[in-house]
Amino acid sequence: MKTRLRVLTVALAIAIVGGVTSTAVSQAQSNRPVLVYSADGKLVFPADYRTWVYLSTGVDMAYVDGPPPSQHTFDSVFVDPASYAGFQKTGTWPDKTVMILEVRKGQSRGSISKAGVFQTDRIGFEAHVKDVTRFKSGWAFFSGSGVALPQDSACNKCHEQHGAVDTTFVQFYPTLLPKAKEMKTFSAAYLAEEAQAKP
Numbered sequence: 001m002k003t004r005l006r007v008l009t010v011a012l013a014i015a016i017v018g019g020v021t022s023t024a025v026s027q028a029q030s031n032r033p034v035l036v037y038s039a040d041g042k043l044v045f046p047a048d049y050r051t052w053v054y055l056s057t058g059v060d061m062a063y064v065d066g067p068p069p070s071q072h073t074f075d076s077v078f079v080d081p082a083s084y085a086g087f088q089k090t091g092t093w094p095d096k097t098v099m100i101l102e103v104r105k106g107q108s109r110g111s112i113s114k115a116g117v118f119q120t121d122r123i124g125f126e127a128h129v130k131d132v133t134r135f136k137s138g139w140a141f142f143s144g145s146g147v148a149l150p151q152d153s154a155c156n157k158c159h160e161q162h163g164a165v166d167t168t169f170v171q172f173y174p175t176l177l178p179k180a181k182e183m184k185t186f187s188a189a190y191l192a193e194e195a196q197a198k199p
Ligand code: HEC
Pocket: 057, 058, 061, 063, 075, 076, 077, 099, 100, 101, 126, 127, 128, 141, 142, 143, 154, 155, 156, 158, 159, 167, 168, 169, 170, 172
């Protein structure tokens, strides 16, 4: 009796895992739109962004001088696969691009790790979306709540002034930077900043 129950439990577990895997695969491969808003205009954060194209991870990045952080963080960036393919052709982003920045805690000691830093819990995520008919500048930023930030937000300003291509930080994404160089799609602001930074 006990054995039969165990066999049944194992079979059920396999069925559940199998079901979850096939859903994840079919979602990643389906042509369902990546950009979805709710009826009240909020961005619906894509549940499967971790199956999208991975661009980069920054560790403990800071944009002003200051003391080292008390908590390590990882910022990882993902983009929907169709927009990544578009970038690889043109060196810039097509309309309806969705980029997700995921923030996770970093931990140094754990399991067999005695040094270095590895990723643990997610502590937040943000989106940067290109939708030229909906937003004046062509792009909008969203924090976890899904509400679009005002077009003159601090997010817009920093990205417009320092992002290498079309308000995005391509200078930090090694699989995109060569294409932007080749297609000469750098923003004027970024080129001026780079020229100034040179000794
Ligand atoms: C002081 C400059 C600065 C500000 C302000 C800023 N960002 Fe960024 N952002 C960056 C940099 C640098 C990156 C490159 C990736 C990284 O940091 O790991 C980035 C990357 C991103 C990305 C990945 C896609 C892209 O555009 O390259 C998203 C999404 C994002 N930021 C959202 C936001 C949101 C939402 C806000 C406002 C709440 C914001 N950012 C404010 C500097 C900034």
